[in-house]
Structure formats: structure tokens, C-alpha cells
Amino acid sequence: MQKTVFVYRATSNHLEVCRWQDIPDMVFIFIRVIPFVMIGIVLMLLISNPALSIAALAGPALVGIGLASVGGDSSYQTYWQDFQHDDYLWSEVLEAMLDAEQGLIVLTLAYELPAELAAQIENPEQFTSQDVRLYFRKDQQTEVIAMVRSQIPHIVLTPGRQIYEF
Template identity: 90%
Template sequence: MRRTSWRKIPNLTGDQEWTHDNETAVATWTVKAIDKRIIPEGSIIVISTLITVGFGLWVGMGYAAFLAALPMTFIFYKQAMQKTVFVYRATSNHLEVCRWQDIPDMVFIFIRVIPFVMIGIVLMLLISNPALSIAALAGPALVGIGLVSVGGDSSYQTYWQDFHHDEYLWSEVLEAMLDAEQGLIVLTLPYELPPEYAAQIENPEQFNSQDVRLYFRKDQQAEVISMVKDRIPDIELTPGRQIYEL
């Protein structure tokens, strides 16, 4: 599965502040990609949706259960298929990466509205069928209350739209892997844990490297691969498969 969006998006390089803007860029590109594991993120929501629909069909309220499942489906898409925006700028010596979560403001408004819809459905089920156990409907109600507390927190939006800027030296690249199927190149560079974290971890020396992912769409693939090969001519770009731990 290719992790990059098929839609072309504007090159946002000119909108960013670069540390090495005094160096001539040899390549710049912008891409949206799913930069995490997909199945674990969405499995809980899928299971919850199936339970909700199944319970609704069992008590003869399939339509209401379907309406209750719609918000869960939306949350699954948001969590499991959420893309990250990557803006890359490569010079002869440096690679800089700006990234942030591609979450429109409308999503956070929707999260604030969903809970009231879910609570309304729960009340409708209770009114239409008083024999239903309150305990059986507590799950959807608690989900709604939880979303209210999350969606209403301004720090939630700030957290998920957090901006990151990183820079690397081409001369420090140790290994390079091409995962053409998923649409990325993985560069391995040396890494040293900050002292405050190293003091809390047993055998901190094992965390001595870091991976940098260069995503690209199909129409960007040839240019990006050629640029990387030119920047690290002494390192072989080996085919492989990127495994996502988180």
C-alpha cells in the first residue's frame, strides 16, 4: 500500500523558514503521507463500531445503530488514515524537513458536535425502548462524554497540529533504503539521546541511530531517488520494506 496521497498539493517550500536558506536548493518537494502504523490505530474503533451495529440490530434498532456508527467511522478514518504534511528542502550539504499533521480546523469542530449526536441517539433508544438496559447504552454515552472533554480542550488541537522542523547532514548518512511500494526512502543517521533521557534508560547506547523518512508521490519518485543518489554516491540505495513500530 502506497502511503502518499495521490493528489498533487502545492509546493509549500516558500512558506517555511529554513535554517540553511543561504545554500542553493537542489530539490524541494511537498507531500502528504501516512507516517505511522494503520491497523492498531483503527482496530479499536472498528471493533467498537461492529459491537454498536450488532447490538442495534439485536434490539431492532438497526437504523439508530447505523447513525451511531457513523461518528465512529469518521474517528477511525481520522486516527488510522491521518496524513502528515512533509515539506523537504535539500541542498548540497543539508536536508531540512518541516512536518505537521494535516488536520483541518473543521475536524475539531466536528469532534465537539459528535458527542451530542451520540448522546441524542442514546436517549432516543431509551425512549423508544424503555426495556433497554442503561448499562448496555453506557458505552456509547461514555464515548460521547469522552469526546466532549477531548474536543473541548484547546490544547488537543494544538497538540495534533504541532509543527516540527529538523535538519540533517548528507555526510552523516550511514545507510539508505528504498521502499518503492510504500513510496519512501529511509535514511539512517547517527543519533545520541539527550542526557536527561539517557539517564532514565538502561543501556542508552543502543539508541545510537535514527531514521529519516523521505516520502514521495509517484510523479516525484524519479527526481527524489536521483537527488538522493547524487548526495550520497558512496552509499548503496538498497530495496527494502519499512516497518512501522508506532
Template identity: 30%
Template sequence: MFTRKPLTLPPQLQWQYQDEPALAEWSLKARPYNTDIANGIFLIFLVICAVVSVWTGEDVAESLGYQLLWGGAMFVILMSAVVSMTHQKTKFAYRLTASGLEFCEWKAFPEWLPTLLKWLAVITGVVMLMLVMVHPAALIGAIAGPGLIGLMYLRMGTSSQFRKMHEQFHQGFHPWSDYTKMIVFRRRSIIGLDFTYFNPQADEGKGRMIDTDRLIYCRKSHYNELIKIIRAQLPDSTPYEEAYIQIYA
């Protein structure tokens, strides 16, 4: 169920209860953080990038054509960097059985990114050289723009540490009896299941119980059906609430 456009799962993923029939299973990409803040930052940088692009275009280029060429190239480069920060997505996979909820979240290094930067360095280099013939001041941009992008490409292509920073894998399971409350956040199609666990590192190593929640990211088309499936597995006494869920990650 819910296998529309499934993601390619990590090879190390093995469902603990794979022999049990799935009540529902799906995979998707989601933004596991406060998107309101991220979208606000994006809009702020959108205005800043537009102003910077127009200002640098007017300063370097003489004709309208070169102004548009320079400003457009600068805007695309800056906004590409902004989007990569404010719209990052993590991959999720879920499997619901009679025993409980199994989940997996992972990030893989985007293999297309070094290729994109390589071609971006080439294209911006050509654009900068064209502008240098019109205005000598563009030489600074020709060095700074394609040069820095080229260094980033070499850094990503040769650094195993950089790749590890952009890779993660986390898998877990909770029986339905662990959950003490269900919260539905309809605006983002998220289901939150509260539970507690013992953290031995808390209170300077003394350990104590921690209250937290497991967030389940869903597609809007499956959201209501998933709510019914999950509520049917929880005890009737489990509190249910429709409210805003604060995402701190």
C-alpha cells in the first residue's frame, strides 16, 4: 500500500517484521525542519540576491544585453546556493504492521552535485570572459566566480569527509504500545506519536526518562487513510489531537 513512486531503499535496510503483512508502507522525500522559518529565510535572500544581481549588472556591463546576462547569471548562482540551504530534503521509508511502526531515514551524497558545479564553472567562466572584453572590472568576477566553484568541485570530488557529512542512515522500530499520544498536523501532513525512553546520558550520566515524539511524514493523498490505520492500532484510550507540531530539527 502507498507504493506510488517509491524511492530506492538503502541496501542495508532490512525490515525487522518483514514476514508480517504490511498494513501500509511508503517512502518519500520531506523537509524535516521548520519550513516556515526556512521559507522566510528564502524570501529574504531572494530579495537580497535580486538587488545584488541588478546592482552588479549595472556596475559591470554597459549595454542592456550584457546587464541582463551578468545579472541573470549572478542571480542563478546565488539562488542555487540559497535553495540548497533552505530546501534540503531527507528520504524516509515507513512500514506499519500489527507489531508496530518501522521507519528509516537516510541521506545519500548527491552524485549530480559535482557535475552541476563543474558545468556551472565552465558556463560562468565563458560568461565572465565575454564580460571582460566589455569591462575590465569583470575580471575580478571571472576569477572569483568560476574559480571558487571549481575549487568547490575539486573539494567535493576528492574529500571523503565531505561526503560523510552529507550521508546518514537511521532505522528504528516502536511497538504500538510505546505510544502515549497521537497528534495530527494537517497543514504539513505530519503525524506525531509521543513516547518516552530512558536516556542513560541525561543528568550528567545519572539517566532519566525523556519525553519525545516520532514524526511520520505522509503524502496528502494518503494522509486521512493513514490516520485511520494508526488510530486502529493504538489503544482506544490513547489521546488524539489535531494541532501544530513544533519541529526543532
């Protein structure tokens, strides 16, 4: 039920990329409603069979209340939607590749590994560049290519094929 949403904003100086998992709002509504259903079931069980201990039924009711508080929390929703925001300068683009078959432009940018990470990696010299992927629909291809070419006119947009490594 998840899909990744990409939003790009290009200015004359930089490219802004936002990415998140589009989890249906129905999931978070369900998390907020389920506790009331659980409490209703607990009350019905207690009324129908008084021999049931209140202590035995309190656990599911408390779990339901906990779910309601977590499901309604906006920071919980942001965490599970995996929201990321990045800015890249057009001036740092080293090369660009167009994969028209997949609807993708890959921009390779200069990248400097932070010192604390470089100290933990055996060969930090291999991390000198970073790829940024710009996805687009086929019907938007000409507009996206024109926008990228206007922002980085000194770099040739070479055709190629993106290979995903896992």
C-alpha cells in the first residue's frame, strides 16, 4: 500500500528534492479508531460474562489507548512516511545521464564524505561523487530535459541506461 512520491523544485542556483512514502491516511485513521472498537469488545465481554476478570480485559484496552495516542501523533506519521529533503547546487553537477526508457535523469555531483564517516571507512577516496535521480513521466520528458539543460548548459546530457545495484 506504499508508493514513493518525489517532488522536485528547481531554481537558478539549486535543485530541491523531497521524497516520502505515501501511506494512505486510512491507515492512520484506522490506528486511531481501533482502540474504541477494542474497548467496546472488552465492555461487551464484561457485560456478557461477569466472571471475566477486569484485570484480564484491561490489557487489551490499554493497548488500544496506546495505539490511539501513537496513531494520532504527527511525528509518528512523519517517521513512517520517511520524509527526506535535500538541496543540491547546479554548479556541483559533474555529469548527467538520460535514461529515457525508464524516465530518469541521473545527475552526478561532487560529494565530500563527512570526516566522522571517513574515519570509519577503509577507503574514503571512493566516495567523491553522489548520484541524484530525477524521475519523470514520459509525457513530461521534453519539459524536464529542457529544464535540466537550461540549468547546466556546460554539461552534455548523455543517453544511457541506469543499472540498479542492491
